Amino acid sequence: MYTSLLISLLTAFVAMLAKQWINRYLRSVGGSMIERCGDRQRKYDGLQKWAFHLIVESLPVMLQVALLFLVCGLCQRMEPINATIAHSLIAIAVLGGLLYLGIVIAGISSYDCPFQTPASSALYSLRKKLGPHILPIMQLGSRYTRLPTIQLDHLPQTLPLSAIPNTPLPNTPLWLEPEISAKLKSKNTNDIRCVLWILQCITDPEALEAAIRLSGMIQWFGDGLNLEPPYNLIISTLEACFDPSGKIYPGLRDRAYYSAQAIVWIHIRALCALPNLACRFPLPKTNYITTPLDPDLEDLLRVFICQNSSEILTQMYDTSPDLTPVYLEWTSNALLHLSWANRSAPDVLSSVRWHHHKRNYTISSHVFCNHLLASCIFLGWPVDEGVLKIQDVYVTYYFCPPSYLCCYLSVIALIRPYHSSP
Amino acid sequence: MLLFVSDCFDQAISQFSLAVEAAIHTHHHQHKLLLHILTNLCNSGIHNVHLTEMVYGWCPLMCENYSSPEDQKNLFLALEIGFRHLGLQGHWMEAKLTHTDGHQKLVDIVFHSGESETIADFLCAWTLSSGSHQQHPSLQMCAEHLVGLCHLQSFSPRLRKLVIHSIGLIGYQGFEQVGIEEFIRLLDGLHVCTTDVTDVYSRDQWARLLLDAIQSSEGIQCVSHQYWELFVELVALQPQLLGDNICSPHIMTALEDANEWKKLECWMGVLWITLPLGDEMEEELKHVTLSLFHQQPNAIQKLERWVEQALEHIPTPWEHKCKSLQQICQQAHSVAAWQETQ
Numbered sequence: 001m002y003t004s005l006l007i008s009l010l011t012a013f014v015a016m017l018a019k020q021w022i023n024r025y026l027r028s029v030g031g032s033m034i035e036r037c038g039d040r041q042r043k044y045d046g047l048q049k050w051a052f053h054l055i056v057e058s059l060p061v062m063l064q065v066a067l068l069f070l071v072c073g074l075c076q077r078m079e080p081i082n083a084t085i086a087h088s089l090i091a092i093a094v095l096g097g098l099l100y101l102g103i104v105i106a107g108i109s110s111y112d113c114p115f116q117t118p119a120s121s122a123l124y125s126l127r128k129k130l131g132p133h134i135l136p137i138m139q140l141g142s143r144y145t146r147l148p149t150i151q152l153d154h155l156p157q158t159l160p161l162s163a164i165p166n167t168p169l170p171n172t173p174l175w176l177e178p179e180i181s182a183k184l185k186s187k188n189t190n191d192i193r194c195v196l197w198i199l200q201c202i203t204d205p206e207a208l209e210a211a212i213r214l215s216g217m218i219q220w221f222g223d224g225l226n227l228e229p230p231y232n233l234i235i236s237t238l239e240a241c242f243d244p245s246g247k248i249y250p251g252l253r254d255r256a257y258y259s260a261q262a263i264v265w266i267h268i269r270a271l272c273a274l275p276n277l278a279c280r281f282p283l284p285k286t287n288y289i290t291t292p293l294d295p296d297l298e299d300l301l302r303v304f305i306c307q308n309s310s311e312i313l314t315q316m317y318d319t320s321p322d323l324t325p326v327y328l329e330w331t332s333n334a335l336l337h338l339s340w341a342n343r344s345a346p347d348v349l350s351s352v353r354w355h356h357h358k359r360n361y362t363i364s365s366h367v368f369c370n371h372l373l374a375s376c377i378f379l380g381w382p383v384d385e386g387v388l389k390i391q392d393v394y395v396t397y398y399f400c401p402p403s404y405l406c407c408y409l410s411v412i413a414l415i416r417p418y419h420s421s422p
Numbered sequence: 423m424l425l426f427v428s429d430c431f432d433q434a435i436s437q438f439s440l441a442v443e444a445a446i447h448t449h450h451h452q453h454k455l456l457l458h459i460l461t462n463l464c465n466s467g468i469h470n471v472h473l474t475e476m477v478y479g480w481c482p483l484m485c486e487n488y489s490s491p492e493d494q495k496n497l498f499l500a501l502e503i504g505f506r507h508l509g510l511q512g513h514w515m516e517a518k519l520t521h522t523d524g525h526q527k528l529v530d531i532v533f534h535s536g537e538s539e540t541i542a543d544f545l546c547a548w549t550l551s552s553g554s555h556q557q558h559p560s561l562q563m564c565a566e567h568l569v570g571l572c573h574l575q576s577f578s579p580r581l582r583k584l585v586i587h588s589i590g591l592i593g594y595q596g597f598e599q600v601g602i603e604e605f606i607r608l609l610d611g612l613h614v615c616t617t618d619v620t621d622v623y624s625r626d627q628w629a630r631l632l633l634d635a636i637q638s639s640e641g642i643q644c645v646s647h648q649y650w651e652l653f654v655e656l657v658a659l660q661p662q663l664l665g666d667n668i669c670s671p672h673i674m675t676a677l678e679d680a681n682e683w684k685k686l687e688c689w690m691g692v693l694w695i696t697l698p699l700g701d702e703m704e705e706e707l708k709h710v711t712l713s714l715f716h717q718q719p720n721a722i723q724k725l726e727r728w729v730e731q732a733l734e735h736i737p738t739p740w741e742h743k744c745k746s747l748q749q750i751c752q753q754a755h756s757v758a759a760w761q762e763t764q
Contacts, residue, residue, distance in 0.1 A: 350455065356462065365468065369431050372435060372463075373434050373438070375438060375463070379456070380445070
């Protein structure tokens with residue numbers, strides 16, 4: 001009985017602490033919008049990493065243990081005093097125990113069962129670990145299904161460079177310092193989770209548009225992340241910008257532009273991760289009327305008519321002076337990614353139709369840098385995946401281009417009113 | 423190797439350069455691809471010191487693997503990427519080029535093409551200097567080809583400027599072996615004037631070159647009057663240019679005998695400014711000067727102007743000599759005035 005009392009008090013103590021931790025999670029740190037959003041995502045990641053849910057879920061278990069000790073102690077104490085009362089207590093305790101066991105079994109048998117308990121979750125995890133051969137009874141839980149996630153780590157990698165004939169093989173340089181790489185990975189992970197959360201949880205159209213805008217820039221499928229972009233949602237957003245005859249609705253230019261950019265980008269990123277993965281994110285067949293559109297969007301929508309990587313490369317290389325610097329920068333980065341994705345396919349690279357025209361406009365050094373690196377890939381020079389983070393290095397360590405900053409700010413500004421715990 | 427630690431742009435150029443070098447060594451289909459890439463790079467219009475250095479490094483490799491018209495185009499595009507933006511502003515560039523024996527093959531390929539701007543690109547590479555490197559040691563090789571440029575109808579401003587600079591660097595001896603007549607024809611086509619040789623080093627080079635040309639066996643006859651005038655202008659601007667090179671007084675008598683009064687007025691200007699005079703020489707100079715003034719009355723103003731210009735820079739001991747020339751000029755003026763009144 002004393003043990004029961006101690007455990008109850010301990011449970012109350014931990015519960016108060018948990019309440020304090022949750023308050024800390026919900027508290028805003030202040031600062032800029034970027035800092036607030038980043039802080040929220042970091043704290044959420046911290047909850048996952050430190051298994052916060054286990055601590056919280058252990059509280060009912062402790063109460064259950066305390067109750068068990070109390071019943072045992074009470075029965076033992078009543079036995080010498082009054083046997084009838086003691087037997088009644090034991091009978092009620094057994095009934096309660098059987099009821100709890102039934103609830104646990106129900107929880108294990110179906111993931112959809114509302115009577116989930118910590119014990120059923122723990123047993124379910126045990127079943128997953130030990131396998132159905134050891135605990136055949138747990139087969140009952142086979143109805144539990146989750147959407148399959150891509151496991152990039154387990155997929156075969158693309159052909160090594162040595163597979164390309166007649167390519168010299170000098171030592172492949174390490175394109176990024178490990179420290180910088182780790183920082184970029186952390187930032188990218190944070191960005192992807194932010195965007196996914198908005199796209200999955202927020203219904204406000206403006207917030208969605210801003211998140212879609214950021215989707216056209218972040219490194220999807222990179223760094224071994226298994227997070228899939230909501231591709232169909234973005235495609236439907238693009239389709240909703242055009243009427244059945246293919247004309248754009250008034251006022252929806254930006255939404256169409258950023259959706260199209262995100263679609264092309266996700267397709268290219270999928271190609272970079274694995275050619276087979278790109279089949280799951282194909283470019284949609286479109287029939288949009290591009291004549292009244294601005295050059296950027298018109299140029300972007302032409303990519304959708306491309307049949308293969310070679311045509312996309314050709315299309316992206318053929319930049320005209322009418323395009324805006326921001327779009328040119330994005331295109332050069334996409335070109336670099338696409339070239340890298342096709343590094344093991346010399347036939348694709350060699351079939352690119354080159355355009356030579358005297359440029360009467362100045363390109364930024366960053367665009368030039370991207371073109372140089374893409375040219376390295378065309379020439380069969382060995383490059384590792386770090387080369388694809390040049391844009392991020394540039395943004396994170398050198399300067400923040402207006403396109404990125406505006407995009408990021410708009411996302412954060414829009415999610416602020418909808419901020420809630422995950 | 424770590425990339426993008428400090429300067430991703432330069433590192434990208436380095437990697438690109440390595441990729442190009444590897445492509446040059448491979449077989450022909452890569453050269454065509456390289457042509458596309460270099461054309462686009464060229465059209466991008468971006469210039470960078472590091473890129474210039476890299477591009478110059480490709481040239482020997484391209485010459486070694488030179489086998490098709492594409493290779494020639496690649497080579498010329500490489501020169502264009504590296505050097506087309508240079509050459510008009512001055513004789514200095516930030517890029518630090520490494521000259522090798524392999525670069526000598528460029529001479530024949532570039533000059534035989536007859537592409538004037540490519541020749542200018544090449545001359546940029548071989549003649550412009552930076553803090554760490556000077557012009558190519560084998561620049562003399564170009565003398566033969568440079569005199570061939572005399573057949574060009576007209577020079578672009580950039581090519582003209584670079585050819586003038588190259589001639590100054592090579593010096594008269596380099597062209598003497600090739601043939602003085604072609605050299606003089608090239609000079610006549612270039613129409614060099616003092617504004618073309620603005621810096622101290624170029625003035626020094628050109629003054630020595632012209633002195634050697636004038637004092638050569640065919641100099642009096644072949645070197646045109648404009649170069650005599652250029653010579654004296656340069657000497658007047660910087661009297662110490664010639665240093666220990668003594669201007670021969672025999673030219674003076676030869677010119678007088680040949681009745682080359684225009685050239686003689688220039689030469690007299692040089693002698694009055696530079697020659698350390700003894701009494702005997704001074705008398706002879708005065709005598710020839712007076713006969714020159716008799717033949718060319720306009721020479722008085724010119725000589726006065728040159729000497730006045732030179733007096734600003736001339737060492738003190740020579741002031742006396744120049745002042746005596748001024749006295750002669752005043753005498754000549756008064757004689758001319760008296761003749762007019764008569």
